[in-house]
Amino acid sequence: MTAPGRRRTTAHVLANAPFRRLWTAMSVCSLGDWLNILALTALAGNLTKGSDFRVQSLAIGGVFIAKMLPAVLLGPLAGAFADRFDRRLTMFFADLARFAVVLSIPLVGSYEWIIIATLLVECVNLFWVPAKDATVPNLVSKEQLESANRLNLLVTYGSAPIAAMLFAALSVAGDVMKNVVPFLSGMDATSLALFVNAFAYLVSAFLIFTLRDIPQRNGGISTPSVFKQIIEGWRYVGANRLVRGLIIGMLGAFAAGGAVVGVAKIYVVALGGGDAAYGVVFGAVFVGMALGMFFGLRLLRELSRRRLFGLAITVAGLVLVAIALVHNLAIVVMLTVVLGACAGIAWIIGYTLIGLEVEDSMRGRTFSFLQSTARVTLLLVVAVANPLAALFGAHRLELGDWSYQFDGSNLVLLIGGALAVVVGILALRHMDDRKGVSLSEDLIAAVRGERFRPEEAExxxxxxxxxxxxxxxxxxxxxxxxxxxxxxxxxxxxxxxxxxxxxxxxxxxxxxxxxxxxxxxxxxxxxxxxxxxxxxxxxxxxxxxxxxxxxxxxxxxxxxxxxxxxxxxxxxxxxxxxxxxxxxxxxxxxxxxxxxxxxxxxxxxxxxxxxxxxxxxxxxxxxxxxxxxxxxxxxxxxxxxxxxxxxxxxxxxxxxxxxxxxxxxxxxxxxxxxxxxxxxxx
CATH class of the missing domain: 3.40.50.300 (P-loop containing nucleotide triphosphate hydrolases)
Incomplete structure (x- = not known):
């Protein structure tokens, strides 16, 4: 009975022409944002391909730091700007600026300009996002706002695997074009992806410009600094044992994820894959997350959600350890899907339990605290992961005819996996609501669709x-x-x-x-x-x-x-x-x-x-x-x-x-x- 009602509500929201136009622009921009991440990290790795392993690690790490640093420093300024100026024009000029900057990256073709362009694009993003968030409530009714936010979340994360597949296809097409068209022979294969990315921002600019229903100002947003959000958040979170366990578990998962993101490109190259393989591995994470969110919870619906949260993070850590040690690209892709599934299960359980535990008056600040802390955690981990990989370097272990390559990317993934295992076990012990009940028996019963109860033997x-x-x-x-x-x-x-x-x-x-x-x-x-x-x-x-x-x-x-x-x-x-x-x-x-x-x-x-x-x-x-x-x-x-x-x-x-x-x-x-x-x- 619920599902049809939701479909009708969603259809009704998309029937709202102004919101539909804004949502289409958001979809195009989200696709462009994910494509931008893939293309820039791949291009940074390609520009330093002939260099030492350490140089390549630092080059890719620099891109991630450049992407996250503006959000930490300039977030409050962008929120205030969205409250004071015409939001339609803010988004329109932001899209034009992103189009121009992204288009210049393959034309300039230097690593230094990649870093500068990344900083510029992320600074512009900071003005586009709050203007968009402040606009949505003005285009839909209060009854439609929940459905509108659900659709926004869908395109924000649902476009990631599409971008990964598109990047892989464009990488292959770029390599073919280099061989077919002589004057393109000097251009990197990722350039085609960047051109498509720039075009996506241009399409979004056109859609926003034709949207006349956005009010010029509506001073309803106030964005405190990231660090102020974290300080205020810990005051509340520290007083709630369950929420504290959830936050620690989710931040531990973010830290492990940051390690993966930071070294994924160089690790795929070490396995013998190119840009297309990098796109496939990137997309496998989000495919796994979707599978975990939609099917993992149904498969284990009889298992305690608190237990499943800690168990999912622990299993994700073990899978990440396996990814760090396996040198087969096909197996790594399959393990990455499992890793994403565990992350999806933990993410949706964490959000659900926080929604149940935190009263409405504090819920928004708690989620804001989580997102801000996660952003800083990712920044710190990515900032450390690549220098650590570069410092460790590349090593080959040989024992007779047997040899094994173990470099800095393997070490970072191994440490990330171990961190996730430790955090998962701590979360499981901290939140376990079935003390005295065997976890293995509980899990086996849940897989069978039953709930294990020791007293049932009576x-x-x-x-x-x-x-x-x-x-x-x-x-x-x-x-x-x-x-x-x-x-x-x-x-x-x-x-x-x-x-x-x-x-x-x-x-x-x-x-x-x-x-x-x-x-x-x-x-x-x-x-x-x-x-x-x-x-x-x-x-x-x-x-x-x-x-x-x-x-x-x-x-x-x-x-x-x-x-x-x-x-x-x-x-x-x-x-x-x-x-x-x-x-x-x-x-x-x-x-x-x-x-x-x-x-x-x-x-x-x-x-x-x-x-x-x-x-x-x-x-x-x-x-x-x-x-x-x-x-x-x-x-x-x-x-x-x-x-x-x-x-x-x-x-x-x-x-x-x-x-x-x-x-x-x-x-x-x-x-x-x-x-x-x-x-x-x-």
Missing amino acids: EVPGLFVAFEGGEGSGKTTQSRMIAIWLRDQGFDVVQTREPGSTKVGMRLRAILLDAAERGLTPRAEALMYAADRAEHVEKVIRPALYRGAVVVTDRYVDSSLAYQGAGRSLDPDDVSKVNAWATGGLVPHLTVLIDTPPSVGLKRLGGAADRIESEPLEFHERVRKEFRALAAADPGRYLVVDGTLPPDQITRAIQDRMREILPDPVPQATEDVTGTMPAIRD
Whole structure:
């Protein structure tokens, strides 16, 4: 049902003539930008081909530094310029300037001019991009903006493999033309690609010039410096353990990617490939990213997203090590596709989890921080990678008739792969939400389309459903409604709750929720909830499951992970281990999360607030984030329902999901262990 709606929205956005014209210009420019990267690095390598290996490494590294340096230094100036001047004319003259500069590169044909021209093109890009970004919201409605941004992202990265294939084809065509047309014999094969690149900018200039719907100014953009974004970003990221792990993992992947980008050209040459082979390897990365984004997540949909993130980066590192050691171009291309797939999986998981973890008011700054830090990381890595490759030089290892070439590009790739492996393992250990579950068994089960659960060996005949959510979310009401519905269907139902469903639990509940009990430490609180849960599982839940009943509980282990782990800032690994031991590893077949903003849920509560309800709003916000993160990490077990919907609509959504897992009903005596207790609030 969702996909057709998206197609209609996208088609409607492209039906907007001004946006369609701007989007076409963006597509042409993106293709030209990727073609520019390939052509300039290839040309730099070709101009120094007869030189020492060190000279060639430094020459290519200089191009990358020249491309990234202006963005770090002049980004704020370009953003301010876009706010003050006519954006249509800004983009038009920027395109004309890029056309003229790129056209001059093959005509001049010197390495020094490549560096100068690269700096000039990137400086001009800095004025074109913010003018374009500021223009899009003025051409589409608010309802269309998300679809418009999705299309912009598509052409920004989707044009990379097209540019790679075009560059490979143009390189071959350029070599043929040199042999057929005599006066072209002195021209480098990459010159044809640069001519096409210049023509792309000229086409974009024409499209922009004919676009009359761009307002002259709309002072809505403010672009702080890159370093200010990084400083402000770390203040926020440092306070969130999961986001910190995601950022470190993604920056580690960027660093490894920067090592690859920096030495790719000279490595392909060392393998005996030319410009066409370089284009194929470059395109293989983006083909792999597309495959990872679209198919990798589907193939491993039952694997925890947190685990998959760290695993993808680790595997990418191992593949990069293999690329560094293998001297077969065809195998390197195939491994590069795998490398790109791992990068695509990690990238989309990272962005998704950040979107879930970071509140809307901070999300834009967090993404801006990530992009700015990634830009600086790439600049530093590329600046170091090529000098390191040049310093190491080229070496041949010989042992009898066996010989092996190992040069600076191999060393850089090897170090990049090792860095990715270390970062991936750290991210996996930092973010693992399935402690105690074998990663290999978990992965094998995910490949089979199943979710591995150690407790499944018990093969209990009953069905276990847990309801989770914050204060006032509506979970208690919904758990009761579902219990009534199940009884009407003829099922043996045990409706229960935490804390307080046993005699010991009732005493623990009185202490845990007493608003006057302010001296209770977070660790003691976590242990008391675990003690209640141990009694609850042993005396209520397991006996009911063994006799084949459907157990519906209001709160379970995930509440401790959210309230004590995130709310009280305890180590989630410690909380998870304590509760796994207390429950004997018993996990619900389905967990229903009633996701309600704390500002809404707390207003629903009546009467005096208990000890947990009286916590500040920031506490409840952390709890909600952790619930959502747990659900995102285990989508197969969770049903997330918007708690602000009408109650009957929420109930129908839960019923629809439960029909998928319910066995055939066997009418038996019913039991409600909460029936003798006073009514409690959600």
